[in-house]
Amino acid sequence: MKYLPINNEVFTKNRKNFVLRLKPCSIAIFNANDEFPRSGDQSFLFKQNPDFFYLTGIDQEQSILILFPECPNPLYKEVLFLRQTNEHIAIWEGHKYTKEEAKLASGIKNVYWLSEFDVILQTIINYAEHIYINTNENDRYVHAVPYRDLRVFESLRAKYPLHKYERSALILRDLRVVKSATEIDLTKKACEITRDAFIRVLKFTQPGVTEYEIEAEITHEFLRQRATGHAYNPIIASGKNAIVLHYVDNNQVCKDGDVILFDFGAEYANYNADMSRSVPVNGRFTKRQRDVYDAVLRVMRAATKMIVAGTVLNDYHEEVGKIMTDELIGLGLLTKHDVAKQDPNVPAYKKYFMHGTSHHLGLDVHDFASRYKSFEVGNILTCEPGIYIAAEGLGIRIENNILITADGNIDLMADIPVEAEHIEEIMNG
Ligand SMILES: [Mn+2]
Numbered sequence: 001m002k003y004l005p006i007n008n009e010v011f012t013k014n015r016k017n018f019v020l021r022l023k024p025c026s027i028a029i030f031n032a033n034d035e036f037p038r039s040g041d042q043s044f045l046f047k048q049n050p051d052f053f054y055l056t057g058i059d060q061e062q063s064i065l066i067l068f069p070e071c072p073n074p075l076y077k078e079v080l081f082l083r084q085t086n087e088h089i090a091i092w093e094g095h096k097y098t099k100e101e102a103k104l105a106s107g108i109k110n111v112y113w114l115s116e117f118d119v120i121l122q123t124i125i126n127y128a129e130h131i132y133i134n135t136n137e138n139d140r141y142v143h144a145v146p147y148r149d150l151r152v153f154e155s156l157r158a159k160y161p162l163h164k165y166e167r168s169a170l171i172l173r174d175l176r177v178v179k180s181a182t183e184i185d186l187t188k189k190a191c192e193i194t195r196d197a198f199i200r201v202l203k204f205t206q207p208g209v210t211e212y213e214i215e216a217e218i219t220h221e222f223l224r225q226r227a228t229g230h231a232y233n234p235i236i237a238s239g240k241n242a243i244v245l246h247y248v249d250n251n252q253v254c255k256d257g258d259v260i261l262f263d264f265g266a267e268y269a270n271y272n273a274d275m276s277r278s279v280p281v282n283g284r285f286t287k288r289q290r291d292v293y294d295a296v297l298r299v300m301r302a303a304t305k306m307i308v309a310g311t312v313l314n315d316y317h318e319e320v321g322k323i324m325t326d327e328l329i330g331l332g333l334l335t336k337h338d339v340a341k342q343d344p345n346v347p348a349y350k351k352y353f354m355h356g357t358s359h360h361l362g363l364d365v366h367d368f369a370s371r372y373k374s375f376e377v378g379n380i381l382t383c384e385p386g387i388y389i390a391a392e393g394l395g396i397r398i399e400n401n402i403l404i405t406a407d408g409n410i411d412l413m414a415d416i417p418v419e420a421e422h423i424e425e426i427m428n429g
Contacts, residue, residue, distance in 0.1 A: 001059050002226045003269035008107035010182040011057040014175065015078065018055060019069040021171045027068040027125060028132035028168055029156070031148040035061050045229075049149075050363035051134055051172050053270050056080060056106045060097055064117055065108075068124060075110055076124050084113035130164045131156060137169040138368060169368075177360055177369040178378035183271065184403060187361070187380055188412055190227070190273035191401060193266040195416040197221035198277060202417070202426045207256035207281050211236040214260070215250050222266045231272035232365050234264035238281060242395025243388050245355060254281045259289050261386075261395050265365070272365045274382050275413060276399035283427035285420055289394060292387050293420050295327040296396045299385040303357050307383060307402045307409050311375045313358070320357045324385060325349045333389065352387050361401055379404045380412070 022028065033049040048059045056065050064081040071077045083089075085096035099111040112120065125131070133153045136143060146154075157165065179187070197218045204217050214236045222229060233248040241247045242261035254260055258281045265273035278293060280286075285293060303320045325348065328334040334348050342348040358381045360367035367380075375381070381404070386397030400413035417423050 002228055004226065005105070006057055006182065006269060008057055008105060010180055011055060012107035013180065015055050015067060017175055018171055019067055022069065022132065023130050023166065025070055025128055026130040026132055026166065027066065027128035029152065030055060030065040030134050030168070031152055032061050032063040034148050048270060050270065051168070054172070054176060054363060056108065058097070058102060058106055059270070062114060064114070066121070068128060071124055072127055073124060076120060078108050078110060079120065080106055080108045080111045081114050081117045082111060084115065125160060128163065130166045131160065132166045132168045134168040137167070137173070140366065173368055173370055176362060176367065178376055179362060179380055183362065186269045186271035187273065187401070190231070190266045190268040190271050191412045193222055193225045193227050193268060194264065194273040194275050195413070196225065197264070197266065198262070198275065198416055199426065201262070202279065202423065205254065205260065205279065205281060205427065207254065209254050211238060211250040211252050211254065218264055227266040227268050229267055231265040231267040231274060235261065237261045237395065240393035243390045256282050257286070259394055259396060261397055263397065263399065270363055272361060274361055274365055274399060274401060275416065276384055276397040277418070278396040278398065279423050279427065284424055290420055292331060292389070292394060292396050295331055296385055296387050296398050297418065299323050299327055300383055300398050300400070303385060304383050304400070304402055304409065304411065307358065307375065307381050307404060309375055309377050309404055313371050317357055320385065321347055321349055324353050328352055328387070352389060353385060354388070355386070357385055358382055375404055377404050377406050
């Protein structure tokens with residue numbers, strides 16, 4: 001891992017909060033993510049399962065966690081299983097956790113090698129009534145490939161058909177959405193690295209540079225500051241490419257007179273930043289670009305004010321839609337007549353602003369949370385309005401990350417340049 005060690009108290013507390021919500025007489029089993037094949041004998045760079053990391057701080061493949069708070073044998077109330085390393089693995093793959101290191105990283109006292117898992121599980125599982133399994137319940141994604149927790153569930157159900165199976169995801173959905181002080185600090189760190197990469201890019205950008213050269217600058221800044229890498233595939237979309245919402249080709253030349261839309265963020269210690277900015281290639285917005293830019297910024301400012309405890313996501317999106325509608329009328333993109341005759345299910349503004357304004361952010365970039373529960377203190381949300389005008393080859397999005405506090409909210413990206421003049425000043429400095 002490139003990131004610095006994290007105090008294990010946060011993971012110990014997460015496990016404590018999790019087991020408090022289990023039904024009586026329950027055992028919960030969690031698996032690390034699979035290693036995914038890339039080609040030949042290669043795997044993709046390992047990425048830990050976010051729930052597994054949340055509960056253990058262990059960032060290594062083939063690891064298993066058992067939580068059984070009422071286990072009659074006190075040795076097995078909290079057990080971590082790890083892949084046993086050896087000289088061969090050390091030489092070919094490098095360092096893996098020792099038991100001592102894993103104890104220190106996770107705060108779990110009982111650490112065993114993976115080879116002991118089946119025997120230990122068999123000695124305790126029949127004293128439990130419920131077995132909690134960690135299914136991936138993200139409501140925006142359907143997994144075509146059965147992941148490790150699902151495969152373990154199939155084999156457990158075959159061996160232990162009469163236990164009652166339960167869903168860990170319901171508990172984690174409510175826990176993970178409220179961020180602890182440590183999680184907030186790690187997210188802030190990801191935001192700081194992202195800020196530095198953006199400032200670097202502002203100084204680098206000029207007519208004739210390519211989108212991939214800009215991407216390389218960002219990656220350079222991320223890695224030199226201990227980020228694992230990008231939180232998601234970075235979008236470096238100049239001119240009309242900004243109309244493609246998930247443009248990741250990043251292979252065009254940035255032209256004089258165009259605006260570039262950036263959407264990138266660093267991943268630090270598995271926590272993510274998610275930032276968007278839109279800047280003029282030549283360092284000066286045209287009048288029209290500036291008008292659209294300022295409209296998006298006003299919408300972002302107004303929307304940010306609504307990101308407070310008690311707000312419901314759907315109502316919020318509806319309100320932002322109204323504000324955006326007024327701005328689009330101001331820009332001459334919509335008329336009052338268009339709005340008067342609009343289908344309420346597909347409001348007219350959607351032609352120019354087709355995505356949502358906010359999502360939760362955390363161990364997942366689109367973090368796991370209920371869409372129907374109102375915002376709470378400790379939530380981190382993005383705020384990312386945009387206006388995309390295909391006919392003008394212009395797309396502008398601005399996105400900051402907002403932490404909800406007891407007395408309002410804190411913009412975790414408040415120190416990242418966002419005013420048009422400030423951006424122009426840095427680009428021409
Ligand atoms: Mn986002």
